[in-house]
Amino acid sequence: MQQIILFLIKNKTGLVFIILMTIALGLTFKAHTYHNSKVVSSANFVTGNVLETSEGISQYFGLKTQNEILAEENEALRKKLLNLSPSEDTLESQLDFITDTLYRIQKSTVISNYYDKIDNFLLIKGGVKDSIKEDLGVISSKGIVGIIEDVSKEFSRVISILNTNTSINAQLKKTNHFGTLTWDGKDPNILSLVDVPRSAPVKVGDTITTGGRSLIFPENVPIGIISEYELDENVGYYNISVKLFNDMTNLKHVYVIENTRKEEAYKLLNPEQP
Amino acid sequence: MKIYFINSIRFVLLILVQVLILNHFEIFGYVNPYIYPLLIILLPFNINSIQKLFLAFALGICLDFFEDSGGIHTAATLVIAYLRPLFLRNAFGLSYDYQTLKFYDAPFRSRFVYVSLMVLLHHTILFSLEIFSVNHLLYLFEKIVYSSIFSVILILITLNLIRKTSK
CATH class of the missing domain: 2.40.10.350 (Rod shape-determining protein MreC, domain 2)
Structure with a gap:
């Protein structure tokens, strides 16, 4: 017994190293599997706020291009809207359209975006507070961006389409x-x-x-x-x-999309589950 | 006491510089320089080795939180912190063994060897764990080599800048 204790005291540096290294490797291997990488996440109070502050400063440099992207999107939407036949649209049918929507759409801004790694994530504004949930889709005006993977009170982490775990x-x-x-x-x-x-x-x-x-x-x-x-x-x-179509290296305004019938459809697809 | 104060300030500064400035660098599209190993490189030579390991762990996990990268920075930083005495002995030779080493009095060549070895090992572990697949071996190799070159240059420049102000 004494010899074991002596051995431990003698090699305490090595032991501490092995323990800490095991934790680090455990986190690494967990991060390589989808939906299992939430232990270390940037969607928390400290990192979220630091990145948001930095984004608040640097967003001014991209204002011109972002304005152009938004104007382009407006143009495309206007075109669609004007070409819709306006004749049958009474007020009631328009109201129906609003209350009976299948998809709920919510705007958000990107505050951190990585695209040079193998498994990339984004951090966007809005979290539980804004009724953003896990597994909602994120798109930009030009195409898809990713899927919400982890939500905190005010921030959400998005698993990018530029991630080897997404399909x-x-x-x-x-x-x-x-x-x-x-x-x-x-x-x-x-x-x-x-x-x-x-x-x-x-x-x-x-x-x-x-x-x-x-x-x-x-x-x-x-x-x-x-x-x-x-x-x-x-x-x-x-x-x-x-x-x-999307330039994943230059994202700013994105939309979070919620399929309001998802749970219903999911229940139908997996009937045996309670 | 003073050494704790200096290192806390360095800790915060290096993380902020890394996350807010350097992570936005995209040289050739995939090369990303890392400056934060400088904290481990500049630690006093006679520091308590357990304190050193916990500091490395804290530094690495902060980076991982910012980059959503699991534990890759933690693992890489821990390894260079643990193996640092080996590199110091290799680069500075006897003066390290006799505890008479003054970092800036040593010849530039020794400092260069020491910094390069630390950065190369750090980047090798970091990118291997990040890519984690044998299908990308060439890509992995390129990333290690190019990123190491930029990181070493960056760290050596920073070392010289710090030296001027402290004299």
């Missing part, structure tokens, strides 16, 4: 053949769409949108265009490179 259901706009959208960790403008069956008519320049099988994103949110593709002869599936 999002996506489809060809023309034919509705769907596949899974993943990232290989290299170019922040290119994602890859896998598992598209060989019967799909794939062409460079075609548009990819979100698929209807996801309960997180609405159908037909634009994602990007096909920049190149190859057919894997062994399995009969296409490997498609998708160039994003």
Whole structure:
């Protein structure tokens, strides 16, 4: 017994190192699996406020481009609005439209954005206080951004589409053949769409949108265009490179999207669960 | 007492500089210099080794909180803190063993070797744990080499700047 204690005292530095290192490695391995990386998260009071203050100062440098992006979006929305047939729209039907919406949309701002790592996260303003919850989709005016993964009182952490752990259901706009959208960790403008069956008519320049099988994103949110593709002869599936519409390196105003019928749909899909 | 005060200030300053300024640097698209290992590099040579390890752990985990990176900074910083005596002996030789070492009196070559070894090991562990896949070996290698070059230059410049003001 005495010898054990002596041994421990003699090697206390090594022991402390091993204990601390085990904690660090444990956190690292946990972070490499999706939905398990919440122990160390920037969505907390201290880091959230520091990053928000810094963002408050640096946002002035990007005002011009951000204004242009918003104006472009306004233009596109105006175009859609003016081309809607206004004749049948009585006040009641408009009210119906408002109270019976399937998707709740909420604006937010990005306060920290990483895109040069393998597994990237964003931090956005708004948390439990603003009724933001886990597993809501985040989009920008040009395309999808990611999925909310961790929420604190005032901040939310978003797992970016530029993260090797994300996989999002996506489809060809023309034919509705769907596949899974993943990232290989290299170019922040290119994602890859896998598992598209060989019967799909794939062409460079075609548009990819979100698929209807996801309960997180609405159908037909634009994602990007096909920049190149190859057919894997062994399995009969296409490997498609998708160039994003979204500039993931320059994000400021984003929208959080909540599917208000998600729980209902989820219950129907998994009936055996209580 | 003074040493605790100095290191606390360095701790906060280095984290802020790293998170608010350097993390926005994108040289060649993927190279990101890291300055915060400077805290471990500049610790007094006769510091209590357990205090040193806890300081390294705290420094690393702060960075991980800011970058949402799990525990990769913690692991990398712990390893360089633990192996620091080895590098000091390698770079400065006998004067470290006899406890007569003055950091700025040593030749530039020794300081360069010491800083390079620390940064290279730190970056190797950091990026290996971050990428964590054998499919990206070339990418990993490039990232380690280029980031190390920029970090070493940055840290050596900072070392010289600190020296001027303290004289």
